[in-house]
Amino acid sequence: MEVDSQDRVLVSAYYYSYLLDIGPYSSTKPEFQADSFVATLSNDLATVECARFVTGPGEDIVWNMELDFGDNAWLMVDNVLNTGASVFGSKIVDDPDVWSVVASVGNNPSPYVNDPQPPPATDISLGSDVTICHGEKVKLSPGQRCNAQYLWSTGSTNSTIEVTQAGTYWVDVTWQGNTVHDEVEVFNPAPIVFTLGNDQLICPGNSVAWNLPVFDGATYLWSDGSTSTTKTVSTTGTYSVKVSNICQTVSDTAKVTVKLPPVVDLGNDLQLCVGKEASLNYAAGPGETIQWSDGSTATALAITSPGTYKITVSNGCTIVTDEVGVTLSPLPVVDLGEDQKLCDGKEVRLSYAAKTGETVQWSDGSTSSTLTIEQAGTYGITVTNHCGAAQDEVLVTIKDAGEFLIPNVITPNGDNKNDYFQLPDHVQDGSLTVYNRWGERIFTTSSYENNWPQASLSTGVYFYTLRSKCIPDQKGMIQLIH
Structure with missing residues (x-):
């Protein structure tokens, strides 16, 4: 029972009256007088206090006994000479682990005065099977009886033993002429030791499998709620497991990453400026290797000439390639023509x-x-x-077109005077077509530059049509004289 300091707790008491001819002690024993008692104070696990004492009516005897919280304590007083007495017990807790028991003897008869037998030994018990954790110990006790004899499976004859190892333990308790046997199983689970290992990279279609050791009495709980000792995964994620038994809980976590195919994109085809240099670049991811079409493996490739350039990227699972075409591109060429x-x-x-x-x-x-x-x-x-x-x-x-005069006679004789069909400046650069008298076209230009005739022609009459931006279309006759 749980008690606090200064609590008073009634301890169960038994009083038994024995006739002289059947009592456990003879009246002829000189050390006993009238009202002589044997008292036993015990609990389920702690030590036993046995005391023989002689007292008169109204006198008390006090003794101490160490108990643990929650123990089932009891007090038994045997009257030796059957003079009639009442026995009861009370408890004052001076210290959380010490009981001070006062036994008072008086002249009032006990309600159990007609019970002719001592309490039986059938309540001797080691209790239920027990589990201890690594490094712990447990005290085994069958319950105590004054003047009882004990024999344990370990060979001990003490009333209690402490054990630290798993096994089956038994005890034989002999008391009041009876022998009672009981046994108990002590379990000591092995320490939980396991690991999910390092984080892992896997290829698409592959998987990671964990097969955990089997620990007696342990439960398994994975991060997805499953409770098996095994787990197989094939998708990217963080996986954890918690293994628990009565003694401990151990957890571990591992990350699984599925390697996705490399994403390789060198971009559009390039135009390389004449005399310049371009660069192709690829930032390799974890576990990726690269190789350019020239065999180099750097992250950048310098381009100085036209051609087709290719990169091959592998992540150990997938190979991906890409390429670009490079052409030369000059500066713009601009020509608006003449003024x-x-x-x-x-x-x-x-x-x-x-x-x-x-x-x-x-x-x-x-x-x-x-x-x-x-x-x-x-x-x-x-x-x-x-x-x-x-x-x-x-x-x-x-x-400024203004007024202008178109000549109608030319003398191409090589004297540099009136050798050509000479038009005013603002009429030049127009289109000119010249025909002979039979209507045959003998000269045409889209931008006349005062340069007809260009070949030797016979004397005669020729006809022309003239179109210029700044004047109306003109038609006329030219007399050629040598």
């Missing part, structure tokens, strides 16, 4: 056909492929690609 002349009231258009990857910006900030000009000035273009930028510009001036 332009703008006819009064007309417009000029500059144009540039941008190539793939090129951007265009005109001097007025516009970005279309053409620029319409209505005023004289300098007009430029900037064309940019990934390699750099190129520029060009033209000067646009105003042509």
